[in-house]
Amino acid sequence: MNDTALTEFSGYEKMPDSLKKLGLNEGELSKMDKLKWVVTEKIHGANFSFAYENDTLRYAKRREYLDWKDDFFGFQLVVSELEDRMLSLFEHLRTAVSGVRYIVYGELFGGHYPHPEVSAVENVQAVQTGVYYTPDILFYAFDIAIVDESGLKNYMDYETAASYFEQFGISYVKPLFIGKFNEALNFNTRIDSPVPKELGLPDLEHNLIEGVVIKPYNLKDKELLSNRPVIKLKNPEFDEEEKFHKAEKWSLFRISLQKRKVFLLLQKN
Numbered sequence: 001m002n003d004t005a006l007t008e009f010s011g012y013e014k015m016p017d018s019l020k021k022l023g024l025n026e027g028e029l030s031k032m033d034k035l036k037w038v039v040t041e042k043i044h045g046a047n048f049s050f051a052y053e054n055d056t057l058r059y060a061k062r063r064e065y066l067d068w069k070d071d072f073f074g075f076q077l078v079v080s081e082l083e084d085r086m087l088s089l090f091e092h093l094r095t096a097v098s099g100v101r102y103i104v105y106g107e108l109f110g111g112h113y114p115h116p117e118v119s120a121v122e123n124v125q126a127v128q129t130g131v132y133y134t135p136d137i138l139f140y141a142f143d144i145a146i147v148d149e150s151g152l153k154n155y156m157d158y159e160t161a162a163s164y165f166e167q168f169g170i171s172y173v174k175p176l177f178i179g180k181f182n183e184a185l186n187f188n189t190r191i192d193s194p195v196p197k198e199l200g201l202p203d204l205e206h207n208l209i210e211g212v213v214i215k216p217y218n219l220k221d222k223e224l225l226s227n228r229p230v231i232k233l234k235n236p237e238f239d240e241e242e243k244f245h246k247a248e249k250w251s252l253f254r255i256s257l258q259k260r261k262v263f264l265l266l267q268k269n
Helices: 003-007 026-032 075-096 158-167 181-185 252-268
Strands: 037-041 046-053 056-060 101-110 137-147 153-155 175-179 211-216 231-234
Touching: 037 158, 037 181, 046 075, 056 075, 075 101, 075 137, 075 158, 137 158, 175 181
Parallel strands: none
Antiparallel strands: 037 175, 037 211, 046 056, 046 101, 101 137, 137 153, 211 231
16 A cells, blocks of 8 residues: 555645636637536535545545544534445446546535524534524535546546436535526526525525536536636625624534533532
8 A cells, every 4th residue: 555645635726716817718718618517506614525545535624634533523424424425436436437546525514504493403513604504514525536647636527426426325516507608607696505495494584605616517528628617706795794704613522522521510419
């Protein structure tokens, strides 16, 4: 086993927030009109990924791998739930697609749902505030990447990745729109998140999305575009309203420990 390979890290690249920042020339822009595009919700949470290499499953936040005892929004709850399905997906990909490392990128989210009919989940708090999805801590995938022997990382198109997520029972961001590029760019970002409804929860008023992500729906013709262009469009209210930025760092371990100490004190009395 190559231990040095296991220490390498490949985070999710920062997405440009405008067409201009993609840095494409006129020829490349004209090719984009020939593609089908998908718009998905940009989940307001914490970037999280699963990576598989040399028969080893690892998990990471945006900039580094995590150890099991690390404090990061109770990610252990998600890993425990998804580990078997992720391993099945990665083992299948290893036989289907040549590569040395396989990565599923997504978002940890949830932890609070301020609705009178929905009970809180013990020992967890909100990953982020302002957009509410579920009282549980959940994971939605949004990309699959394969790293080859030279270290080059290639992303699957949305259609292919979604088919794998469906096959292996992994929740992922669903399409809000599929169609032409100009229509995708003009998608209305001032809509309520559809995620609570997907999860069977009652609606919340004014539960606006953070924004959207626009990417090719299917990009199997590498001669058309060699690099996958991805753009994020923010809801204008997101950066302006304080409610989106009130989340505080919390520890699943510390909350559990505090409750244990309270219980022991009560027992003594």
